[in-house]
Amino acid sequence: MVTYIKGRGDRNLRDLVDLETGVVSREVYVNEDIYAQELEQIYGRAWLLVGHESQVENPGDFVLGRMGEEEVILTRDRKGQIHVFLNTCRHRGMKVCRYDDGNALVFTCPFHAWTYDTDGRLVGVPHHHDAYFDELDKSQWGLAEVAQMCNYYGSIWATWDPKAPSFEDYLGPFKQTVRWAFQASDGTDAGVELYKPAQRWRLPSNWKFGAFSFAGDSAHAAMTHLSVNAAAIGPQGEVEGGGRHPLAAPFPSKRGYMSSRELGHVGQLAIYEQPGVADYRDTWLLEPGVDDYWRETREIKKQKFANEFLHMQSDGQFHIWPNATMSDWRILMWHPHGVGMTESWRQYQVDKNAPKHVKDAKRRYVMRYCGPAGITESDDMENWNYAHPASLGMVAQRYPYNFQLGLHHNHYDERIPGVTIGDRGPSEENQRARLRRWVEFMEAGSWDDIFPVRKNGKSNGKPRGGNGISSSW
Amino acid sequence: MTTEGGAPKSERKRVNTPDGMFIRDMPEGTKLELKNGDLVEVTLNARDGGWLVGRVVESERPESVGTEDWIFFAEVAAEIEA
Numbered sequence A: 001m002v003t004y005i006k007g008r009g010d011r012n013l014r015d016l017v018d019l020e021t022g023v024v025s026r027e028v029y030v031n032e033d034i035y036a037q038e039l040e041q042i043y044g045r046a047w048l049l050v051g052h053e054s055q056v057e058n059p060g061d062f063v064l065g066r067m068g069e070e071e072v073i074l075t076r077d078r079k080g081q082i083h084v085f086l087n088t089c090r091h092r093g094m095k096v097c098r099y100d101d102g103n104a105l106v107f108t109c110p111f112h113a114w115t116y117d118t119d120g121r122l123v124g125v126p127h128h129h130d131a132y133f134d135e136l137d138k139s140q141w142g143l144a145e146v147a148q149m150c151n152y153y154g155s156i157w158a159t160w161d162p163k164a165p166s167f168e169d170y171l172g173p174f175k176q177t178v179r180w181a182f183q184a185s186d187g188t189d190a191g192v193e194l195y196k197p198a199q200r201w202r203l204p205s206n207w208k209f210g211a212f213s214f215a216g217d218s219a220h221a222a223m224t225h226l227s228v229n230a231a232a233i234g235p236q237g238e239v240e241g242g243g244r245h246p247l248a249a250p251f252p253s254k255r256g257y258m259s260s261r262e263l264g265h266v267g268q269l270a271i272y273e274q275p276g277v278a279d280y281r282d283t284w285l286l287e288p289g290v291d292d293y294w295r296e297t298r299e300i301k302k303q304k305f306a307n308e309f310l311h312m313q314s315d316g317q318f319h320i321w322p323n324a325t326m327s328d329w330r331i332l333m334w335h336p337h338g339v340g341m342t343e344s345w346r347q348y349q350v351d352k353n354a355p356k357h358v359k360d361a362k363r364r365y366v367m368r369y370c371g372p373a374g375i376t377e378s379d380d381m382e383n384w385n386y387a388h389p390a391s392l393g394m395v396a397q398r399y400p401y402n403f404q405l406g407l408h409h410n411h412y413d414e415r416i417p418g419v420t421i422g423d424r425g426p427s428e429e430n431q432r433a434r435l436r437r438w439v440e441f442m443e444a445g446s447w448d449d450i451f452p453v454r455k456n457g458k459s460n461g462k463p464r465g466g467n468g469i470s471s472s473w
Numbered sequence B: 001m002t003t004e005g006g007a008p009k010s011e012r013k014r015v016n017t018p019d020g021m022f023i024r025d026m027p028e029g030t031k032l033e034l035k036n037g038d039l040v041e042v043t044l045n046a047r048d049g050g051w052l053v054g055r056v057v058e059s060e061r062p063e064s065v066g067t068e069d070w071i072f073f074a075e076v077a078a079e080i081e082a
């Protein structure tokens, strides 16, 4: 079991992450050895979001994705089966597929031309007969495929670890939340597609700045987003002061920071005081005809879920361990790209069956809001891009980060078993839940050490600390 | 020589015999002579310039006639007139 990191003297990871006091060493974000261990023990084990089935609709379609630092090919073979392969040739390592997306019969390596079928089999090797003398066993040299893959309501997830639990078990109390994020606005499962292509760019900061901050750092919004709030980028324009989010009708609920301490998934979500779905409120006031579509689909959804409590539905933002942030309109991926670099990907869901003017209007809005040119996320990046270098110095590293907001002011609600709730104002509880799972992954020798998490048979799903780390709320 | 129709090897009309055959845009149905002497018919083209699938029409190895396999462009000796 690797519990220590190298560097300036061996230290235990728990000395660096003190969840009892909410104090976390900056080394967790900037140390090269810790980073190398993260790639191995977090990205080599966890279920990771790779893409969406709408990106590979037809046999032969492919799109590149990432798992940790490494590039993968998401493709649909000629029989219609979806696969995820490492994008590297088994001969001498060349990147086999150099297009971001497309349709192919085979993937031919540009180096020495080994060629792979879309099901990963090595089907062609030049000189196989006359110079390998038919002695090369092609069946042993296919593309490296992930150990497990799951098509979850259209979203494609994969892990390199054959011992990882099933994807549903991995999601625990967040499995409905993820399902809802891929429902059409009328409540039809797997009812969305993604705008193409993904937005991708690099930010000079550690991946956890994005992945953990987005997990529940609402305390930043007032100051950081002061200017974008004034700019009225929401679909309603300047109505009601011109916020950046669409207008929504009220519905009796209590919103909070909700986390699975045991699994590391978190969200800014709600518990509902009554079953059903809120009325639609017109908000696309600058885009004629768009509200008509959403109003109609909302009516269908309201009927469908009239008697259901949609606790933790994906209208809020949530985060699947370790690096996928999502809601019912966007997906944010925080790919590690060196200890001080993140490759950030954005994709946006839209109803498959929405008319073109609705898809276009939504695309314009999300691009105003998100991504490298979206003016909300530009605000966030400005912070992370400076916080990272300002944390690198020898002296800077003597001073830990503070994660004490809302510490020990959480509670539990039996309507959502397994979930810790912080709802008394802004809280960093979600970020602490991520750090808790981070320590567990970094200490674990294998999945046996970290799943199932409730080894001691906790009753009624009430969350505990997890693996001996403080359980106080 | 086992054949599946088609002219014997000596009578094949070679219309195109470059050093490296440009196969990228070759339509399915094209007949090719390989460097090992086999006559094949293109059944699928990856259209990447490297690989296509051919069905063996004539060969010194009777068991291979009728089989399909991937063919690398450098194995192609000539294009045969239809």
Ligand code: FES
Pocket: A089, A090, A091, A092, A093, A094, A109, A110, A111, A112, A113, A114
């Ligand atoms: S590296 Fe791909 S064929 Fe040699």
Ligand SMILES: [Fe+2]
Pocket: A220, A221, A224, A225, A376, A379, A380
């Ligand atoms: Fe923000």
